[in-house]
Amino acid sequence: MRNLLCPDPPRRVPGHRALGVALRTAHLATFGTLLGGHAFDVEPARLYPFLVATIASGAALMALELASTCAWLFLGKGVAVLLKLLLLLMVPVFWEQRVAILVLVVVVASVGAHMPSRFRHYSLLHGRVVTASARTASASRSC
Numbered sequence: 001m002r003n004l005l006c007p008d009p010p011r012r013v014p015g016h017r018a019l020g021v022a023l024r025t026a027h028l029a030t031f032g033t034l035l036g037g038h039a040f041d042v043e044p045a046r047l048y049p050f051l052v053a054t055i056a057s058g059a060a061l062m063a064l065e066l067a068s069t070c071a072w073l074f075l076g077k078g079v080a081v082l083l084k085l086l087l088l089l090m091v092p093v094f095w096e097q098r099v100a101i102l103v104l105v106v107v108v109a110s111v112g113a114h115m116p117s118r119f120r121h122y123s124l125l126h127g128r129v130v131t132a133s134a135r136t137a138s139a140s141r142s143c
Helices: 016-039 044-068 070-074 076-091 095-114 131-136
Strands: none
Touching: 016 044, 016 095, 044 070, 070 076, 076 095
């Protein structure tokens, strides 16, 4: 099961980079529109398509990463995505603070995307930075 979920080295997904850029662009555009809509009190019916598109593009981005390896969830960059999801789950509960929460999601996304690689590629499973060569050298202890 471990080899299926966390192959070592991770699977290569054809077109991963191009697909990731396209999905990320769609995700940023739809989330930005959604955030702006909440900030300017746009009626919910007008925001619904952007909510659906944001969820779909975010899910597709996660699926793309998980197609390579589920160990991605335990890297700094995967943990940042999980933190964003946790924050987003708070929106229905703290509806009046939704704009602040959504801005915090943007902050986590920005920091997660631009933090040094020693944090982005730090593996909670290995207790160290994991690079492609280190993944190949280590016995598949990932998951």
